[in-house]
Amino acid sequence: MSYLIKNGWILNENGEKTQADIRVTGETITAIGKLDATDNETVIDAKGLLVSPGFVDLHVHFREPGGEKKETIETGAKAAARGGYTTVAAMPNTRPVPDTKEQMEWVQNRIKETSCVRVLPYASITIRQIGDEMTNFEALKEAGAFAFTDDGVGIQTAGMMYEAMKRAAAIDKAIVAHCEDNSLIYGGSVHEGTFSKANGLNGIPSVCESVHIARDVLLAEAANCHYHVCHISTKESVRVVRDAKKAGIRVTAEVSPHHLLLCDEDIPGLDTNYKMNPPLRSPEDRAALIEGLLDGTIDFIATDHAPHTEEEKNTEMKLAPFGIVGLETAFPLLYTHFVKNGSWSLKQLIDYMTIKPCEAFGLPYGTLQTGQAADITLIDLEKEAVIDKETFLSKGKNTPFNGISCTGWPVATIAAGKLAYEEGRLVK
């Protein structure tokens, strides 16, 4: 299949708008510039649209196997494509956990069979993510594991994390950490702060996260391992990562859209669509996250897309599962809040969602270049619409942003040269 994306504009190195047509042949970009259509290619009229590299989200939960009621690889991938994502990395906290070569191969096949975007599967660090016994890293790497993580739970002992880091470093893979010290959770369902006190809820103190990061950056230094911090959420964590980077430690970090956009004081009431892990923190934490993203302490944005059924979320704050969806709302929310109404440049936002995650993990995606994978997202920056969870292609409707009006929506997504999503008005 061959496409010619005509009349759109791209952002150049300096973030300036530049008119450019893009030719896609098979899975790759084969030409960029002023191009005329050839016979056997489908023209996509991108007039007035931003032609962006496909977004990259290195933290999604597709729930398959075992949680198909919440999401499947197929529905998750469709949601990603609709959100403009062409590459996602799927967390291993499924049932079963991909902690063996066979399990990983099953997931890979499932991706091949059902996914419309590139899905990079994480393998778990420990068997069944219980934290006691390490998985076979070498075998899992061979089976295509993207990196290793027990996301959803923290690695509780330093010794286990240190051994995992040494093993990961030996096979040039990253350790990706959900940072949570179980002895500091206190049965909390929200951040230990204004909201928890006002509502008589147990709160999860910021140290629950920051102490693991502080531990792990030292272990990563000693093991010379690439250590990546999932969903960073506290100002102290940002400081620890900043100091670690200053010391030359190979640490990267991601932040979620919801932690950039909301803090605990924004939680309107006991609405479980505002319950995620880590929780929404204080205004000072949110400010520190934004500052950390802007000064490079935090490397990129990742949604931590975590679908649950409405039934699961339809209970009290203490009992509801943690997590919200994010793939289909990330760009509109972030563009509206930080670019259109904020101080970020468009390029900054695009980079946080494309090239930055790829640079952090050495992935050959996230840019528009001849010869590179044809991962392309067309964005209508003028389009205004209200977030409507009923239109989500994700099975998960658990979002706190339902009803919010946003500007700037992805309207078509080409993943590895295939049209993965399109609002039905572009392709001729």
Add this chain to the structure above:
Amino acid sequence: MSYLIKNGWILNENGEKTQADIRVTGETITAIGKLDATDNETVIDAKGLLVSPGFVDLHVHFREPGGEKKETIETGAKAAARGGYTTVAAMPNTRPVPDTKEQMEWVQNRIKETSCVRVLPYASITIRQIGDEMTNFEALKEAGAFAFTDDGVGIQTAGMMYEAMKRAAAIDKAIVAHCEDNSLIYGGSVHEGTFSKANGLNGIPSVCESVHIARDVLLAEAANCHYHVCHISTKESVRVVRDAKKAGIRVTAEVSPHHLLLCDEDIPGLDTNYKMNPPLRSPEDRAALIEGLLDGTIDFIATDHAPHTEEEKNTEMKLAPFGIVGLETAFPLLYTHFVKNGSWSLKQLIDYMTIKPCEAFGLPYGTLQTGQAADITLIDLEKEAVIDKETFLSKGKNTPFNGISCTGWPVATIAAGKLAYEEGRLVK
């Protein structure tokens, strides 16, 4: 009892030698200047001697109760006085541990009955220092606990340390931490480095210490607790403390003479007198400790005086207990190495052993001032002698410095107005 210390010289604010006589009446200094003897006072001729504030060592092991073969409060105090120390803080890893009001009162009485210097007893953080259950901080404070520590073992769970810090902060006491993650000890008896590899010994990696400090400074920040790091030994630990101080966290740290003087490459062979915990680290670690002391990251020097019987130490490296004595060798070694043959000023060294520990813990000692406690040490900076463990007043002879020639020896010590030690040629 009243003393007049005549003809000695003291160091003024700028570290300059100044002739000054000092009158001691009862427990306090009552006059400093050009003084003439009165009838009923004993004159101590301090001609040619440095008259220093008494040294303060906030980390000693006096082994009583339960370890009287190694040391008693009495013998330890005598060793302290001989080393020029007038105040010491005694660690609670005795048998039994002072983890109740009654035990603490027993120790206090023992100190009153047998000690010739001021001994401030630590109480333990957890019952029997096992790490599971917190002691009654309020009761132990009432019984005179100086601060709280489980020295000898690390507090393994963040939750326990956090609760302890909150409790200590509430009663304005410090948490003093032996930083050691049990999951990172690997059965090591020396530092994981050159010496361990050359001798086929399990090594204790630096992260074993540094990860606890990194955890604890964040907990201390959240709990607003004074957190003190015992016997800091690694370059990463110095960096973590430096960053924490920069962030305004109430952390202080001590370093031992042996970690300033020796590294693992100095260990001549399988000599258990070079075995202590934390172990002697790399040359780079030693350099970082010196730098950290000089730039204020590390607050003061403490010996971690840890006597063992010669029988206990007379075994293989793996089996011997950790620890060396230090009270009777600290000043001569440090003065010789860092002042006489080094770049430190005399005042720097004296401050690290007197006012700095007192400032860190708010103790009213460590200076020569009218009205202050008469804690005074006379030092012959010209005296040259060889360290001879057989002359030690400590029961412990376990030192790696035996036979080393040093210059600069304490020759008399007045503790709270009483002559606690004197070489027999001064008092008239």
